[in-house]
Amino acid sequence: MTREMEPPPKPTTSLFDVYLRLRPTFSPGAERFLDVEDGGRSAPTHITIRPPTNDHRKRAIERFAFTQVFEEEAAQLDLFKGTGLPGIIEGVLGQPGREGRDGLLATLGVTGSGKSHTILGSKAQRGLTQLSLDTLYQSIGQRITSLAENDSTFPSLCQADVSEAQLFPASAFLESLYGDGALPDRAASRAATPMMDVSFMSASANPKRYIPRLSNLPQYPAIEDITASADQSAEYAVVISMYEVYNDRIFDLLTASATKGAAAKRRTLLFKSTEQSPDKKVVAGLKKVVCSSLDEALLVLETGLTERRVAGTGSNAVSSRSHGFICVEVKKRHRGAVLGPWTSSSLTIVDLAGSERARTAKTAGATLAEAGKINESLMYLGQCMQMQSDNAENLSKPQNVVPFRQCKLTELLFSNSFPSAHHNHHNRKPPQKAIMIVTADPLGDYNATSQILRYSALAREVTVPRVPSVTQTILSATAASKGLASGRTTPSATQEELERALAELARLREQMEVMQLQLSDEISRRRQAEASWKAAEDRMEEAEAEIRDEVWEEMERRLAEEQRRWRAARDEEAERNEVHMDAKLEILTRGIGAGEVEVYEDPAQTGEEMIAELEGENERLRLRLEEVERERGLRSPSKKMRVLKTRKWEGIEMDE
Ligand SMILES: Nc1ncnc2c1ncn2[C@@H]1O[C@H](COP(=O)(O)OP(=O)(O)OP(=O)(O)O)[C@@H](O)[C@H]1O
Structure with a gap:
């Protein structure tokens, strides 16, 4: 025995309650390797798996414990009630005046073990998703908000969203995709649906596109008797978004890439904190649809599922190659004279991709790489769950940190289990309530199933195979020889000693086998740790x-x-310099202009003034001339002559 088995586990601090569901098998003649232990008056919680008889590796018999085991005959409704989903939905709806608690439901299992059947149902039966949606709408009842009644409701919902999402009323979303064909009768609400740009699906109403019809969807099982109590003082809105994680990248499932052909490039979305959500990471930029009724929600769900099938690799007609997320956000606000702010809690439903052994999956190239990524993300999930069971077993010791940030899948699954440390105490939401349903085919692939059970179970116990061992063979041979050899008996002391020695040998051998198992366990854990490193x-x-x-x-x-x-x-x-220079030049030019007037220009003279001035000058000159003549006449004989000449000149001048 390698580990002490806990009493029926009901973990309260763990990440998940883990349920096991066995699927009815359709392989007649195959060997059954899994047995359920009778739980007495309560539901079974333990199973045992034994290696196939042709197993040459002499592997141990393993015993696993789960929160509860659902056997082959369990119906969808048994799962719905037995896993406590109505309680989780009630948590999401929230107590009166209080914010709701997030819920998570995920399925894990080998390809073909019944994950999708459990979570999404089949043509004839509804799955846990449809049952949850039905319960949710039934519980909300008349308290659902009407987008038609109040013009400000839809914008207020858009404003309250913190994930950079684009919100659409379901009527606009569905009508743009399918036209009127598939829509439930919503004449009243359609008339008043807020007008909006629906160009996101401009390739709308493609006649070749699969149009989901409500009449084709299964109605069974009905859940009339199940309701979760809702907050009577609140009004609710239900917002649905869907995305898938494929090769560690997130893609929107409500963006119609499928209508644009398989080659259409899909936009990767980020899981990050946003401006409005600095403390909590969210899938940013999704398309979200506000669904006012169960019918609308079911049609949106079908749309996303079709997108997942079409936009995938094309090889997934049977097997899901991506981890599919259905996110049902329940928004609630106080209804009264003054409307309260919207608060939000969500129920996230996850259909995990089936794990596959690369050896058995006849895949190659890209598909093999994809199988590698799936297995890698499931391995990280396994490590987180392993840590959960280790922590649960060692509650007295310091608890290990669950390494959930290793890949997108575990981050998306667990970040609400460990709310951010930055949240202040008053605002802190309780951690999400999570359920994992592990599905298994008891006649299916032993290796793949045992691998999943090993990391998902809440506790595990290993015992050595009770097949005839070498020791037992020797012992029985000894006993036989004892009976046969009549008359020639071995001395009893020697016989006893031999038997004691053989028993000791058997004990040591058993111990060695257990240690070998422990060793191989440790080796595989080390390999996993190295791979994740x-x-x-x-x-x-x-x-x-x-x-x-x-x-x-x-x-x-x-x-x-x-x-x-x-x-x-x-x-x-x-430019400033230029303007400055211009201004200086102008001042200079103006300055220079003013200087010319004052310094160089004579004042303007009239004609008379000029004549008067000239005559004065003339007079001055004549007087000067006479004076000079007089002076010369007194000194020279030619004086007379010159006087005459001057008179003659004066005479002419006077005649003129
Ligand atoms: N509990 C059940 N009752 C009846 N049929 C079941 C049950 N579980 C699974 N099946 C059937 O088995 C087949 C495989 O199941 P399913 O597609 O759900 O497997 P899966 O685990 O989702 O596989 P994959 O990972 O490849 O998607 C389906 O035809 C499904 O209808």
Whole structure:
């Protein structure tokens, strides 16, 4: 025995309650390797698996404990009630005046073990998703908000969303996709549906597109007798979004890439904190549809499921190659004279991809890589669950940190189980309530099933196979020889000693076998740890390269911006200088103009003034001349002559 078995486990602090569901088998003649232990008056909780008889590796018989085991004959409704889903829905609806608690339901199992059947149902039966939606709408009843009644309801819902999502009323969403064909009769609400841009599905009403019809959807089982109590003082809105995680990337399932052909490039969404949600990571940028009735919700669900089938690899007619997420957000606000703010809790339903052994899956190339990614994410999930069961077994010891940030899948599944440490105490929501349903075919693939059971079970116990061992063979041979050899009996002391020695040998051999099992267990755990170490290193390198690129881009952007800023400043400075120079020049020019008037220009003279001035000058000159003549006449003989000449000149002048 390697581990002490806990009494029927009902973990309260663990990440998940884990249920096992066995599927009815359709392989006549196959060997059954799994047995359910009778639980007495309560439901069974333990199973045993034994290796096939042709197993040459002499592996141990293993015993596993679950919260509850559902056997082959369990119906969908048994699962719905037995796993406590109505209680989880009640938690999501929230107590009066209180915010609801998030819920999570996931299925895990080998390909073909019945995960999709459990969660989504079949043509004839509804799955846990449809049953949950039915219970939800039935419980909300008349308290569902009407988008038609109040014009401000839809915008207020959009405003309250913190995930950068685009919200659409279901009527607009479905009508843009299918036209009127598949829609439930919503004449009243359609008339008043807020008008909006529905170009997101402009390839609408493609006649070849599969149109879901409510009449084709299963009605069985009915859940009339099940309701969860809702907050009587509140009004509710139900918002549905769907996405899948494929190769560790997130894709929206309500974006109609399927209408645009298989080659259409799908946009990857990020799981991140947003401006409005700095403390909690959310899938950002999803399309979300506000569904006012169960019919609308079922049609939106069918739309997303079709997208998942069509947009996948094409090889998944039978097997889901991605982890599918259905997110039902329940928004609630106080209804009264003053409407309260919307609060939000969600029920997330996850259909995990089937794990496959690369050896048995006849796949190659991309599909093999994809199988690798699926197995890798399931391995990380296994590590988280393993940690959960280790923690549950060692409650007195310091609890291990669950390594849920290793891949998108575990981050999406567990981040609400560990609310951010930044949340203040008053705002802190209780951690989500989560259920894992492990599905198994008791006549299916022993290796793949035992691998999943090993990491998903809440407790495990290993015993050595009770097949005839070498020791037993020797012992029985000894006993036989004792009976046969009549008359020649071995001395009894020797016989007893031999038997004691053989018994000791048998004990040691058993111990050795247990230790061998423990060793192989440890080896496989070490290999897993090494693989995740290596993957973490790769991711670190990738992240480092991404950060380096980002930093480089940021630096270039800032440099360019700085250059732009610098150039703009320089141009501005140059312009300012030019204006300054112009202004100076103008002042100078004006200054120079004013100087000419004062310094160089004579005051303007009239004609008379000029004549008067000239006559005065003339007079002055004549007087000067006479004076000079007089002086000369007194001194020379030609004086007379010159006087005469002057008189003659005066005479002419006077005649003129
Ligand atoms: N409990 C059940 N009762 C009746 N039929 C079942 C049950 N479980 C599974 N099946 C049938 O078995 C087949 C495989 O089941 P299902 O598709 O749900 O497997 P899966 O685990 O989702 O596989 P994959 O991972 O490949 O998607 C289906 O035809 C389904 O109807």
